[in-house]
Amino acid sequence: MKLIYKNIEKDGCGSIGLVPEESEDMWHAYNLIAEGDAVTASTVRKVQTESSTGSSTSNRVRTTLTIRVESIDFDTQACVLRLKGRNIEENQYVKMGAYHTLDLEQNRKFILQKVLWDSVALDRVEAACDPTATADVAAVVMQEGLAHVCLITPSMTLVRSKIDVTIPRKRKGFVQQHEKGLNKFYDAVMQGILRHIDFNIVKCVILASPGFVKDQFFDYMMQQAIKTDNKLLIENKGKFLLVKASSGFKHSLKEVLQEPSVMAKISDTKAASEVKLLESFYTMLQLEPAKAFYGKKHVEKANEALALETLMISDKLFRCQDISKRKEYVALVDSARENGCDVRIFSSMHVSGEQLDQLTGIAAILRFPMPELEDSDLEGDSDVESD
Amino acid sequence: MARHRNVRNRSYSDDYDYDDVYGHSVEEDNCLSPSDTSQWMYDRSRNHQAISSFLENHNDIQEETEEEPLTEPSRPELDRRQSSDLRCLSLTEADEAKLLSCLDELRNILGDTVSENMLIQTVLSHKFDFNKALDALLSNDKNKPKQTEKIKEQSRAPPLVRIEPAKTVINVDKTPKVIATNNEPTTVGVIKGFKVEQDGSSGSRPQTPRDQSPTTEKSNQAPSKVKEKNDPNKQYSNERGSDKDHLYIVVIGHVDAGKSTLMGRLLCELGEVSQRTLHKYEQESKKIGKQSFMYAWVLDETGEERVRGITMDVGRAQFETKTKKVIILDAPGHADFIPNMITGAGQADVALLVVDATRGEFESGFELGGQTREHALLVRSLGISQLAVAVNKLDTTNWSEDRFNEIVTKLKIFLKQAGFKDSDITYVPCSGLTGENLVKPPNELELCKWYKGPCLLDVIDRCNVPVRPVSKPLRMSINDIFKSTGTGFCVAGRIENGILNKGDKVLVCPIKELAEVKGISINDLASNVAFAGDQVSVTLSGVDMQNVSVGNVLSDPVQQVPVSSRFEARLVVFNVKVPITKGYPILIHHQSLVESANIVKLKALLNKSTGEILKKKPRCLGNNSVAVVDIEVCRPICIERYKDVKELGRVMLRVAGVTIAAGLITDIYDT
Missing domain, CATH: 2.40.30.10 (Translation factors)
Incomplete structure (x- = not known):
């Protein structure tokens, strides 16, 4: 993302001009734009004109519109962001108050006006515009009959293709069927890799599986590459990294990202550090349950006692529709930071973020144990959060 | 016979209704005038009375038929539908409610053993007093066998035809989608009935319209069906009574404990593997320098498994003991293949835990994270309570009794924690590679000195076969899907509940598609019927292979799996x-x-x-x-x-x- 200008008043209101450069920037934009914000962007609109005789013609015009956002729609697969809202600025073609849906496009400037730019939003802009943080890794987690081809970017894990094939089991006299099924499966995975992974961008491709599936697959793929003279695969042979995982399901990516050999290759991408942090939370919960808490009420209480050491919070909470709720979370983050706490905002597009989302979206490791929190029953609260 | 041809040509896959069958057969084949038709035919849309009331109005007609024994009560017809019973009894609303609640109670206790009609009558005669009615019914049950054969069949027949009205109704309430399939068993039943007639008495039956009225049709069908289909327990004892019991045993243990070798050796000793094959394995394994794996190759068949020298998927083989037909499922011991091991253990009745007696090896398999531990916990959680422990490779410790006892003591404590009863566990010292104490009592002097117990085969022979729930609705979980040689495709799995007949309609869940069973084979032998507990491969038609996946369940179309x-x-x-x-x-x-x-x-x-x-x-x-x-x-x-x-x-x-x-x-x- 490129920052064009930043114009923020003392009271926090103001506008920022941004140019999204890659698909991941759409994700940042999705997290920045909230309902009620005003967004200015160039767009195409079909305009109907009526001539004096009453015959009407319609033609498409490119124009720049400013809308008050009413609903936001993000397609994770295609990384397209759609903003729907009413026009709030006078325009040659579009009446005031007319509905329009903006498609944010890559490499086209948009201007975002907010009544209040809070710290979380400003951090997000900064993170989005940091060019050093890009490191693209592709990962294929698989087991016999199931594979996920994923792309891991700093703030997103995208499942590009899921391959689910039933492979006949080995049985007396039917061994060929098993092997045939297996080859078919390997072939599908290989096609998935060729189709979805751009070797120009990707630094390394992780193949992860239980048992020998990854080795078998890698052998198969290289054999096929030599057979079909696929230069792309042969040249990039060194980019493949074989790692052990416990299954072919998506959340075993978590294990993959914790693997030391992977950590070395993709050091400080957000994904790996988030996994590590969440793991340390769970370890703390096991060893010293009075120092690890989750749920908004518990964490808020701990914050009041200046006990927070690390705060993990999912970015999903900041996208909530209710502005006052968002304010509460922002206030919590701000006050925690003030108290010297390490605040990590997890991306809900990563496996670790998904898990945190399930775990009420907010969790914290404390500086000192607070057993009194553990005993206090906050039943009504956890009920609300779970449903 | 035209009518029969009609049935034969019918495509059974169509979902046609029970009433249609009768409607068609009368109309098309027996050119009656409409007025005649209306006199003889029951048409639900035209006449909203229940069948039973219709029959009662024409009681004289029923008695005219010669085949009909005069003593026969009109009960079976009543049983068809619950609604009909209640309607013709002309009860007040309050009484009807009482009756229904009484019936529910009785059902809970008696299940399906007594016909609905019997229940109603008993309840009525005892003035809705539940306890009295129950007493009467139970004592009635005891007297029953003394009654004539005919009546016995009559009173038995109904439960078969009636598909538990009460339950079905509930089913419909919950999932409205079910309605279409609810008719299914009735249709199946009717088809069955026709088939039987074709084989037997049909030729001599006069083709008068009267005979085709629902009344006679039903009374002829019902008894034949009792024998044919609807008493699963009886069928089970008929088919399997004389046969040896099938026992499924899963072999578990830490990687390299020698599970496959032990089983391979056992099979060789029992003569299940030909000398030629064995010789071939010996040569080939020598060639790649893994001669000790020659017995394991009996069960490890894929190239990958042989090269790596580990089992990856569950291997299966069978042999017979004195009293049982044993099917072994050789589970992989490697931690990465536990999903496969769970699949195998889920199908087994008993387990054989193999531990390596070699010093250091046992310990590494037993410590935290070792597969001995995890496997034992898994099979216990999967509901297996009988366990045989083979202390393998004891020849490496020179058949030391101390070592054996040391291992047994350690295992005992752990297995008790895992929830096994001491009385359900047997410990056997043995060696898979040398074949000691597998099928014959030991020859080794060192072992004979202190071991007096049974050999491995005897231990397996002594395992109890659990009771098979054959009378419950069909459930079969699929663990393999493959193309068969003929048409259609095969699914393999274990029948958990109920029985499966060739020609049955089954519901593939969760996709809820109806499929027909084209063929059944148990342990590679074709069969017409399979019972709960069997490992079968079933040829299905009517569904696409693409839509079926491992873990799906074949279910009874009426009493569906949730x-x-x-x-x-x-x-x-x-x-x-x-x-x-x-x-x-x-x-x-x-x-x-x-x-x-x-x-x-x-x-x-x-x-x-x-x-x-x-x-x-x-x-x-x-x-x-x-x-x-x-x-x-x-x-x-x-x-x-x-x-x-x-x-x-x-x-x-x-x-x-x-x-x-x-x-x-x-x-x-x-x-």
């Missing part, structure tokens, strides 16, 4: 590195199905022994705790409550290649 993506379970948490919290992503293993799931709610922490609630909504579940949780699976699966079907009510929870908990399904939520 399909849901969210359920409540009682968990027993094993040793876990990190505690289980809300939102914890897990893999659930349910039969052969592996699916990713989330724990969405921690409901209560329970006391391990008493089961009382220690804490509501705990923050997390630590080691060895027992808790009630809600689990959400990422797509709907077929599950049953543990109390209904034990095998389908168990789940295993695994994370990162470690089994973290076992659960019993206590409740299923509608989704």
Whole structure:
């Protein structure tokens, strides 16, 4: 993302001009734009004109519109962001108050006006515009009959293709069927890799599986590459990294990202550090349950006692529709930071973020144990959060 | 005979209604004038009376038929539909309600053993007094065998035709989609009936319109069906009574404990493997320098397994002992292949735990994270209570008794913790490679000195075969799908409940598609019928192979298996590195199905022994705790409550290649 200008008043209101450069920037934009914000962007609109005789013609015009956002729609697969809202600025073609849906496009400037730019939003802009943080890794987690081809970017894990094939089991006299099924499966995975992974961008491709599936697959793929003279695969042979995982399901990516050999290759991408942090939370919960808490009420209480050491919070909470709720979370983050706490905002597009989302979206490791929190029953609260 | 041709040409896959059959046969083949037709035919749309009341109005006609014994009561017809019973009894609303509640109570106690009509009559004669009616019924049951053969069949017949009206109704309420398939068993029943007639008496039957009226049709059919289909227990004892019992045994243990070798050797000793094959294996294994694997190759068939020298998928083989037909499932011991091992163990009745007696090897398999431990816990959680422990490779310690006892003591403590009863476990010293103490009592002097117990084969022979729930509705979980040589495709799996006949219609769940059973084979032998407990491969037609996947369940079309993506379970948490919290992503293993799931709610922490609630909504579940949780699976699966079907009510929870908990399904939520 490129920052064009930043114009923020003392009271926090103001506008920022941004140019999204890659698909991941759409994700940042999705997290920045909230309902009620005003967004200015160039767009195409079909305009109907009526001539004096009453015959009407319609033609498409490119124009720049400013809308008050009413609903936001993000397609994770295609990384397209759609903003729907009413026009709030006078325009040659579009009446005031007319509905329009903006498609944010890559490499086209948009201007975002907010009544209040809070710290979380400003951090997000900064993170989005940091060019050093890009490191693209592709990962294929698989087991016999199931594979996920994923792309891991700093703030997103995208499942590009899921391959689910039933492979006949080995049985007396039917061994060929098993092997045939297996080859078919390997072939599908290989096609998935060729189709979805751009070797120009990707630094390394992780193949992860239980048992020998990854080795078998890698052998198969290289054999096929030599057979079909696929230069792309042969040249990039060194980019493949074989790692052990416990299954072919998506959340075993978590294990993959914790693997030391992977950590070395993709050091400080957000994904790996988030996994590590969440793991340390769970370890703390096991060893010293009075120092690890989750749920908004518990964490808020701990914050009041200046006990927070690390705060993990999912970015999903900041996208909530209710502005006052968002304010509460922002206030919590701000006050925690003030108290010297390490605040990590997890991306809900990563496996670790998904898990945190399930775990009420907010969790914290404390500086000192607070057993009194553990005993206090906050039943009504956890009920609300779970449903 | 034209009528029969009509039936033969009919495509059975069509969902036609019971009433249609009669409507067509009369109209088309017996050119009656419409007025005649209306006199003889029952048409629901025209005449809203129940069949029974219709029959009663024409009682004289029924008696005219010569084949009909005059003594025959008109009961079977009454049994057809509950509504008809109640209508013709002309009860007041209050009485009817009383009657219904009484019937429900009786059903709970008696099940399907007594016909609906009998129940109603008894209840009425005892003036809706539930207890008296029950007494009368039970004493009546005892007297029954003394009655004439004919009546016995009559009173038995109805439950077959009547598809538990009460239950069906409930079913419909819950899932309206079911309605279409609800007609199915009736149709199947009718087809069956026709088939029987073709074989037997049909030729001599006069083709008068009267004979084709529903009355006679039914009374002829009913008894034949009793024999044919609807007494599963009887059928089971007929088919299997004389045969040896089938026993499925899963072989488990740490990697390289010698499971495959032990089993391979056992099979060789029993002559199940030809000398030629064995010689071939010996030569080939020598060639790649792994001669000690020659017996394991009997079960490890894929090239990959042989090269690596480990079992990867469950291998199977069979042999016979004095009293049993034993099917062995050779599970992989490697930690990465535990999903396969769970599939195998889910199909077994008893387990054989193989431990390596070599110093150091046993310890490494037994310590935390070793497969001896995990496998034993898994099979126990999968409901296997009988265990034989083969202390293998004892020849490497020169048949030392001390070593044997040391291992037995260690295992005993652990297995007791895991929930096995001491009396259900047998320990056998043996050696797979030398074949000592497998099928014959030991020759080795060192061993003879101190060991007086049975050899491995005798231990297997002594295992009890569990009772097979043949009379429950059909459930079969699929663990393999493959193309067969003929048309259609095969699914393999184990029948958990009920019986499966060739030609039956089954519902493939959770996709809920109807399929027809074209063929059944048990252990590679074609068969017409298979019972609960059998490992079968079933040829299906009517569904696309693409749509069926491992872990699907073949179910009775009427009493369907519940399909849901969210359920409540009682968990027993094993040793876990990190505690289980809300939102914890897990893999659930349910039969052969592996699916990713989330724990969405921690409901209560329970006391391990008493089961009382220690804490509501705990923050997390630590080691060895027992808790009630809600689990959400990422797509709907077929599950049953543990109390209904034990095998389908168990789940295993695994994370990162470690089994973290076992659960019993206590409740299923509608989704």
